[in-house]
Each structure stands twice: as C-alpha cells, then as structure tokens.
Amino acid sequence: MLDLGSGAGIGVFIARGKVGESGKVIGVDFAKVMIEKANKNKVKLGYKNVEFILGDIENLPILSESVDVVISNWVINLVHSKKKVYHEIFRVLKSGGHFCISDVSLNSDLPKGILDIVEM
Numbered sequence: 001m002l003d004l005g006s007g008a009g010i011g012v013f014i015a016r017g018k019v020g021e022s023g024k025v026i027g028v029d030f031a032k033v034m035i036e037k038a039n040k041n042k043v044k045l046g047y048k049n050v051e052f053i054l055g056d057i058e059n060l061p062i063l064s065e066s067v068d069v070v071i072s073n074w075v076i077n078l079v080h081s082k083k084k085v086y087h088e089i090f091r092v093l094k095s096g097g098h099f100c101i102s103d104v105s106l107n108s109d110l111p112k113g114i115l116d117i118v119e120m
C-alpha cells in the first residue's frame, strides 16, 4: 500500500494492520521534518515492513504498476496540480488496484469574506 502525504505516519501504521506481516506500506511526504518524525515513530513502534520516502506526490518516486492500494488523508487539497497527482496514482497502481481518498472539497464558491482572509 502507498500513503500519499504520510505526515507523521498515522495512516501508514493503520494500513500496516491491513497488509499483514508479508505486506508492505510506503509513505511519501515532501517535508523532511515529517519523514524524520515518521521514521522516529516507526522505530518506537518496532515496525519493519513500513518505509517513508521523501518525495512530491505530483511526481512520485515509486515504480509504475507496483502498488495494490493507494490511500491519502487530508493532502490532495494542498497540492498545486490535482491532475498530476491522479495521473501518478494511476501510473503506480497495478491493474485492478484501487485508491481511497479522504479530503475536503468545495461544491460552491467561497464567500468573499473568507477568500479575503489569507490564513483561510
């Protein structure tokens, strides 16, 4: 399994319970500090079959057609080109693989009062 924007590793550690000892879960994140944090958590938990890789999910450092399942939680909304991310998801998935994303999306225009607040 592959977790896009894995942060401190929570999604990877949960997914690990699904793939079992013979499976493998990879997390990709472009923030060095998050990869370091995730690796510290990995050591603390003593997991061997998880790996955290520094990289941009718009250009995944993952071989084509090598992944059974892609997951992502609260990341794709942050990415500049969602199209590139979906292209990458389809590239790395094996035939018959699937993906599951949890995120926020807009279904109408944001009110001007919110658009004008940089932090929002």
Ligand SMILES: C[S@@+](CC[C@H](N)C(=O)[O-])C[C@H]1O[C@@H](n2cnc3c(N)ncnc32)[C@H](O)[C@@H]1O
Binding pocket: 004, 005, 006, 007, 008, 009, 010, 011, 028, 029, 030, 031, 034, 055, 056, 057, 058, 072, 073, 074, 075, 078, 079, 080
């Ligand atoms: C809101 S956090 C979510 C972390 C994790 N998925 C979770 O559920 O705890 C967003 C993460 O996405 C990463 N991220 C954002 N854009 C990214 C990109 N283009 N490529 C890789 N990682 C990215 C950030 O560094 C951050 O760790």
